[in-house]
Amino acid sequence: MRFATLGSGSRGNATLVEYDGVRLLVDLGFSLRETERRFALLGVDPGGVRALLLTHEHGDHGRGVVAFATRYGVPVWTTPGTWRALGSPKVPALRLFSGHGGGVALDGIRVLPYPVPHDAREPCQLVLEHAGRRLGMLTDAGAVTPHMRAVLKDCDALILECNHDLDLLRQGPYPPPLQRRVGGGLGHLSNTQAAELLDGLPHAAIRSLLLAHISEKNNRHDLVRAAIGGVCESLAGRAQIAGQDAPGPWLDV
Numbered sequence: 001m002r003f004a005t006l007g008s009g010s011r012g013n014a015t016l017v018e019y020d021g022v023r024l025l026v027d028l029g030f031s032l033r034e035t036e037r038r039f040a041l042l043g044v045d046p047g048g049v050r051a052l053l054l055t056h057e058h059g060d061h062g063r064g065v066v067a068f069a070t071r072y073g074v075p076v077w078t079t080p081g082t083w084r085a086l087g088s089p090k091v092p093a094l095r096l097f098s099g100h101g102g103g104v105a106l107d108g109i110r111v112l113p114y115p116v117p118h119d120a121r122e123p124c125q126l127v128l129e130h131a132g133r134r135l136g137m138l139t140d141a142g143a144v145t146p147h148m149r150a151v152l153k154d155c156d157a158l159i160l161e162c163n164h165d166l167d168l169l170r171q172g173p174y175p176p177p178l179q180r181r182v183g184g185g186l187g188h189l190s191n192t193q194a195a196e197l198l199d200g201l202p203h204a205a206i207r208s209l210l211l212a213h214i215s216e217k218n219n220r221h222d223l224v225r226a227a228i229g230g231v232c233e234s235l236a237g238r239a240q241i242a243g244q245d246a247p248g249p250w251l252d253v
Contacts, residue, residue: 001131002018003015003251004250006042008212012034012063014029016039020131022050023048025068027053038247049072051107053078056085057120075092076091080096083096097111109130112128115147116148127155134253136158138159141161158198158209162228164188165191173217182215191226194211195231203235204232210239211239225239
């Protein structure tokens, strides 16, 4: 199993997961044209996507879902609250799951949705299991709960949000209400929160770490790496940082 982002940040998010010739797409916050352009840069045919998993309804994650699903006949998997918040649009096939359930089997992979604190209708994040390997995904959460720690404890690869540096957020261009929203308990994880989560996991066993959803206005890559380096220098040194404007690289689970 391997994975690559099509892009990650406040202007759009999507992650492609591939295993045994099967491809899944998690979130899609780009237009159809931009999505197809990014697939081409990865050398992947978008027509080969078997399913699209949507974590929550915010535009930077769900903007392109309906257009892509309609064009390529791809079933959409998400929570009932997320789909209602998106307006319950028509798609070729809709499959609903619970963020509090025991997971679903999908084309040879086990999808484990889990709830996260975020200012959306019924948000979740995912752990994907295949052939004894586990990919954990965590972005768009304002806090870390004990349940989240338990779900992510045995992952071989991790996509982890490092959205903002607290000082840069306070000093940055966002108005106070938006600062409170981003830095609040239903907002996004700071570098410090991400590092504290990682410190509580068996991080030495993580083969691939992708640091994602990094704010272009309230963070810097050197601050992200410094925070992770405070937990594990070797992991920080080999971690990848997801870009907003370009896809890739492919990482193994």
